[in-house]
Amino acid sequence: MQHRSSIRSRPAPRRVPRRAVPFSTAGWAAALIALLGVAAMVTGAIVALTRGGDGAPPTVAAAAVVGAVPRATPVPSPRAATPTVAPPAATPTAAPPVACGARCLVRLVDAPASRDLLSRFGVRPVYAHGGQMWAAIPVGALPDLAPVGPVAVVADAGDTLLLHVMRVPEGGDPAPVLDAGEVLDRVGNQFLVRVPTVPFAAAPLTNAGIWVEKLPPFPAGLAPTRADLPEIADLGALAAAVSTENLKTTVADLQGIGATDGGSGSRYYADSGNVAAAEYLYRRFEAYGLKVWYEDFITADGLLALQVVGEIPGRDASQVYLVLGHLDSITDTPETAPGADDNATGIAAMLEIARILSGYELAHPVRFLATNAEEVGILGAPVFAARAREEGVPYAGAYNVDAVGSAANGRLLILNADEGSVWLEDVLIEMNDRFGLGQELRVRQNPAIVADDNSLRAAGIPTVLLAREMYGWSATHHTPDDVLATVDFENVHATTQLVTLAIGSLVQE
Secondary structure, eight states: OOOGGGOOOOOOOBOOOOOOOOOOOTTHHHHHHHHHHHHHHHHHHHHTOOOOTTOOOOEEOOOOOOSOOOOBOSSOOSSOOOOOOOOOOOOOOOOOOEEOSSEEEEEEEOSHHHHHHHHHTTOOOSEEETTEEEEEEEGGGGGGGGGGOOEEEEEEOSOOTTEEEEEOOTTOOOHHHHTTSEEEEEETTEEEEEOSSSSOBOHHHHTTTOEEEEOOOOOSSSOOOOTTOOBOOOHHHHHHTOOHHHHHHHHHHHHHTTOSSSSOOBOOTTSHHHHHHHHHHHHHHHHTTOEEEEEEEEOTTSBEEEEEEEEEOBSOTTSEEEEEEEOOOOOSSTTSBOOIIIIIIHHHHHHHHHHHHTTSBBSSOEEEEEEOSOTTTSOHHHHHHHHHHHHTOOEEEEEEEOOOOOOTTTTEEEEEOOGGGHHHHHHHHHHHHHTTOOOEEEEEOOTTSOSHHHHHHHTTOOEEEEESSOTTTOSSTTSTTOSGGGOOHHHHHHHHHHHHHHHHHHSOO
């Protein structure tokens, strides 16, 4: 959480445009035909794989690189889409042998037959664009991919924390990409790169017009079906579904991310735990069947910062509702910044609301936003708000949940908004009274209280902040003592119920 007096002097974030690379379709079909022989040899090698008597995983010889490196996630970002055009024919780049464990990262043709085949193994693509897709395939299933056409075995499918997609402009210099890290896959001017550290210092590449994007985490399986879901008939059932154990688990997970000794970690915006936390949230949203995407931006010091957005669809998309909280944390020693209350509690509430509402058919879409770099000057929220305004997303209202686990002031819950957002405060007051939640709601319209919600209101999105303490009230916030043991989960539970009821009432009809 930030208060105006706490904001550090720091330049505004720079949104560096990352240009899509135009491609010609000439020669594509010919290249695929020419590569069928290579694919056949690879398939033969794959079929011959056996697990050694010592139990070691087989070594898979990688296929020649064929096709285009994908651009977009399986669920497209609501940003303006990059034109989907096929790449030119390219001379295959031989890849070194790849040792795969349980799964291999492969690239194959994006076609209905390919997706149908993957679904039989409970697999979804991690990334798809331009007629090609990447997926994490069980080693034992590799021989079964032969019928769908050329397959490139790219790498062991361990994790995606360091993996980035980079695309050089037509006729551009690939040297910055080649220097950025280990190139795992390349076709023409498209690259899959394992960078040495995250968050990645992307500014030198993006300033040169090179597209840089974090590869999403591998899906755990097929998305849950959303067919035949009930409408919300009983708001009380939503409140009753809130689980304190789920909230505790999420706070504990986030507190530990980035830890090297099993203790408290850090989600500081410049720490690797910050990127790991973004991947964690991406997976959690996907597990609930939400559409998920990253909305990234370049910080003033050149880092690629990730914000995570998940969406539950609704019948009428003319109004979209939003729940948000910031994922980053901070202390004077950023390598230990557990941020249990500020703001793992807000993120935990958001995930629990997403879990509950994902089980219903909604009248309007609900989006969930994990902002980034809030603690170093509220950098991410203005970028998100500017994009929302630019794209015309019809956000009708939003709730920003920020540090709601303190017991220092009993059941006090501060609501801060402006004149245009008062009606959202009224919804919270109504739900608190109707369902007897017993929260002492202190309603404010104070512009001196500054958090992510101010940026949204400035962009015309009615937004209310919910917080248990203001900046400077707590002796633990922004210190290594902001840990699970200091969190009052009755207060986190009640806040989660309140926002669940408020959003549920708005998307019930």
